[in-house]
Amino acid sequence: MNASVAEIDLQLREEFRRHLGEYGMEWTAMDPILAVLFRTLAHQIGSITSNTSALRSALLGELLDGLNFDRRFAQPSQTIVAFRCEQESAEIAAGTELVGMPEHGGRSSFLTDYGISVSPARVAGVFVYENESLRLVSGMALPEETVQAEPGYDAVPARLGSFPSIYIAVENLPQSHLSRHGIFLQISPEATLLHAQLRRENWCLASSSGRFTERGLMRTGSLNGGQIGLEWLMPAGAGRSTKSGGEEIAPDQAPALPGGFWQGRCFVLPLVPKENDFLCRQPQGLEFPLRQIFRRYALFDTPRAWLRIQLDPHVEPLHTALTAVHLHAQSASNVQLLHQTVRFPEHGKTIPLNPEGRNKLFLVSALSIAGESGTAYVPEYEQGAHAIAGRYRIEQQRITLTPGRMKDGRPEAYANVRLWMTEGREGNGMGTSRLNAFGKPTWTSGLTVENVTASAGGTDGEALHSARQRFAEVLLSRERLITRTDIEVAVRSFDTRITAVEVTPRAQRGLNGSLRRVFHLLLHASRERFEGEEEPQILLAELRRFLRERVPLDVEVSLELAWA
Numbered sequence: 001m002n003a004s005v006a007e008i009d010l011q012l013r014e015e016f017r018r019h020l021g022e023y024g025m026e027w028t029a030m031d032p033i034l035a036v037l038f039r040t041l042a043h044q045i046g047s048i049t050s051n052t053s054a055l056r057s058a059l060l061g062e063l064l065d066g067l068n069f070d071r072r073f074a075q076p077s078q079t080i081v082a083f084r085c086e087q088e089s090a091e092i093a094a095g096t097e098l099v100g101m102p103e104h105g106g107r108s109s110f111l112t113d114y115g116i117s118v119s120p121a122r123v124a125g126v127f128v129y130e131n132e133s134l135r136l137v138s139g140m141a142l143p144e145e146t147v148q149a150e151p152g153y154d155a156v157p158a159r160l161g162s163f164p165s166i167y168i169a170v171e172n173l174p175q176s177h178l179s180r181h182g183i184f185l186q187i188s189p190e191a192t193l194l195h196a197q198l199r200r201e202n203w204c205l206a207s208s209s210g211r212f213t214e215r216g217l218m219r220t221g222s223l224n225g226g227q228i229g230l231e232w233l234m235p236a237g238a239g240r241s242t243k244s245g246g247e248e249i250a251p252d253q254a255p256a257l258p259g260g261f262w263q264g265r266c267f268v269l270p271l272v273p274k275e276n277d278f279l280c281r282q283p284q285g286l287e288f289p290l291r292q293i294f295r296r297y298a299l300f301d302t303p304r305a306w307l308r309i310q311l312d313p314h315v316e317p318l319h320t321a322l323t324a325v326h327l328h329a330q331s332a333s334n335v336q337l338l339h340q341t342v343r344f345p346e347h348g349k350t351i352p353l354n355p356e357g358r359n360k361l362f363l364v365s366a367l368s369i370a371g372e373s374g375t376a377y378v379p380e381y382e383q384g385a386h387a388i389a390g391r392y393r394i395e396q397q398r399i400t401l402t403p404g405r406m407k408d409g410r411p412e413a414y415a416n417v418r419l420w421m422t423e424g425r426e427g428n429g430m431g432t433s434r435l436n437a438f439g440k441p442t443w444t445s446g447l448t449v450e451n452v453t454a455s456a457g458g459t460d461g462e463a464l465h466s467a468r469q470r471f472a473e474v475l476l477s478r479e480r481l482i483t484r485t486d487i488e489v490a491v492r493s494f495d496t497r498i499t500a501v502e503v504t505p506r507a508q509r510g511l512n513g514s515l516r517r518v519f520h521l522l523l524h525a526s527r528e529r530f531e532g533e534e535e536p537q538i539l540l541a542e543l544r545r546f547l548r549e550r551v552p553l554d555v556e557v558s559l560e561l562a563w564a
Contacts, residue, residue, distance in 0.1 A: 009042035073394070074362035077334040077427030077458030078225060078260030079110060079451045080184050081435060082326045089119040089174050090444040094224070097439025098332055098449060102429035109439060110332035110430075110455070113225035113257060116182035116268055118328045118447065119174040124304055125151070126325045127167040127286075127293075128318035134158040134289040140324035143171070150295035155319070158289040161528060164318055166309040167283070168325055171302070177272040178205075178305055184266050184329035184452065191321035197311050199264040200496050203230055204531065206306035210280040214532030218270065225331045226259020227266040232276075233535060255335055255365055255420040261457025266331050279303040310529065312496060326452055332435070334427030334458060335364055335420050342401060343414045350400045353419065361421035362460050363394060371404045372412035390415060422458060430455035481550045490550065491521065494543055499564055500524040518556045521547075527563045536561055 016034070020026070083092060094115045102108050124146050126137040133155035142151070166185075170178060187194055205216035218230040282290055283306050291297045315321070338361065342351055353363055369377035369392055377390040380402070390404030390412060399419075403411045435451040481487050488501045502522040507515050530536050540559050547557045 005042050005046040008045050009038050012038045012042060074364055074422050074424050074461050075457060075459040076364055076422035077455040078262050078331055079430055079435060079455035080262050080329055080453040081332050081449050081451045082329040083118040084448045085118045086120055086446045088444060090447050092116050092118055098435050099437050099439050100430055100435035103431045104429045108427060108430060110334050110435060113331045113333055114223050116330050117180040120172045121170055121327060122172050123325055123327050124169040124171045128322060129158060129160050130164040130318050132158060135319055136293055137322055149299040152293055156289045156292040160285050163528060164311045164315055168307040170305045173305055177277040178269045179272045181269050182266060182328055182330040184326040186324040187321050188323060191316045193315045194321045195264060197315060199228060201309055201311055204308045205278055206280050206283045208278050208280055210282060210284040212308055214534050217531050223268060225257045225333055226263025227331055229268045230270050232270055257333055260333060262331055262453060266329060279305055335422050338419045338421045340417050341414055342417055344403055350398055353397045353399060362424045364420040364422050367418040367420055369415060369417050371415045373406050375404055424460035425458050427458040428456050494546055495539060497529040498523050498525050516556060517554055518558055520558045523561045524564045
């Protein structure tokens with residue numbers, strides 16, 4: 001027997017004897033029912049207090065819930081999958097189930113994080129430009145036609161500007177062009193600067209004349225699982241829609257997930273309208289270096305779609321940092337839906353998150369909890385909810401429900417609980433090419449899938465030190481911009497093309513004669529990093545909205561852009 005449990009049992013008995021003495025009663029013999037009760041309670045207290053790490057995590061989680069801060073649970077494992085379709089196009093919906101066999105045995109399933117389109121399109125070649133030289137990325141598979149052109153992998157002279165760039169040539173395009181096509185940029189683990197820049201840098205589609213203009217410019221937005229959706233910068237360039245690539249996720253299809261292990265490496269192109277389905281033989285300035293790269297250049301000289309990613313000069317050598325580019329690729333996460341109807345008279349109000357007979361699963365997020373009346377349950381500490389609404393609390397692999405009330409005042413008899421669960425660290429064992437089947441049959445002939453990376457990043461829950469650090473950061477900042485340093489850091493992180501920020505506090509007199517505080521921000525950037533005249537104006541407008549939401553109420557912000 002654990003000594004601490006025995007001590008707790010003894011202390012409970014002494015406390016009970018003392019309370020009886022206060023009422024003039026003397027306890028001489030141990031009642032067997034009370035003895036079992038004290039021993040059981042001692043075991044429960046001992047199991048909680050012996051695991052101090054779990055106890056601290058539970059208390060911190062309760063504090064985060066009470067302060068309405070973001071609370072994180074288990075992190076699903078994430079992998080990158082690539083689809084292949086030789087003859088006809090297909091749509092891969094968000095939440096499509098993919099199955100495979102991990103290296104440690106068994107069977108595991110992953111759900112796609114968002115939707116993409118798959119077509120016979122393929123990458124004809126990827127080129128990197130840096131230090132006034134262009135070279136073909138080595139190490140990745142190339143189409144037979146590109147190989148027949150006899151490419152070389154040495155750097156050749158080129159004059160394409162002062163900024164490093166990545167050029168991607170795509171051929172065999174369907175009628176929809178590159179609409180909602182997914183692209184995975186595989187980079188070396190050491191290329192941290194490149195990874196950070198790729199999450200923010202604009203993409204550009206070359207026009208039919210081979211020029212990169214603001215009409216073909218696309219900026220980055222967020223997708224599920226930490227990936228990147230691209231949107232047209234100019235409404236005129238988007239035709240009927242400026243919606244980001246990667247369809248919106250219906251709640252029943254896939255969970256809303258934070259960034260996974262492979263976050264920031266997958267990109268989804270937007271819908272390409274008819275007026276933007278550009279094709280060109282090569283972008284302006286590339287013909288001469290391409291003729292030097294390909295010994296039989298005539299076999300490579302054909303109309304294609306050309307994409308360019310222009311980068312900041314402070315980046316790792318691109319010819320070693322970028323290892324491959326995969327088309328028709330996206331991320332998938334090891335999650336599954338747990339659906340259970342909790343009948344309070346039969347199951348009680350506290351239920352385990354792992355029912356008997358199921359594998360060990362860990363909570364990712366609560367999809368929905370609805371009572372008998374159909375009203376959604378709310379977190380225990382949420383303010384402003386109706387008094388009759390049901391509430392829930394999640395702690396230590398258990399969920400506790402407080403039943404809501406029906407319109408006639410009686411308590412609800414049951415609640416439907418739908419949770420997103422994950423295998424946690426167990427989901428990290430999916431090696432490359434092992435996730436190679438669909439959970440349900442597909443009606444597209446020749447459609448195949450396999451994972452091009454190993455699954456990684458799955459956790460059984462948030463570590464205590466991580467939760468404490470995140471809690472301290474959120475508590476201190478709350479996303480408020482108070483000091484000069486706060487503003488400079490926020491502006492530089494908003495767009496990395498801004499190289500310097502000068503903040504000047506001013507006092508200006510308004511129309512009614514009253515004084516008002518103004519922060520005048522002089523932004524420095526390089527003109528070469530922007531396409532056309534519209535993009536700088538759009539940047540200023542969006543940055544102005546961003547700052548107004550975060551500066552104090554009595555402060556106004558004025559912006560001025562100066563070319564370095």
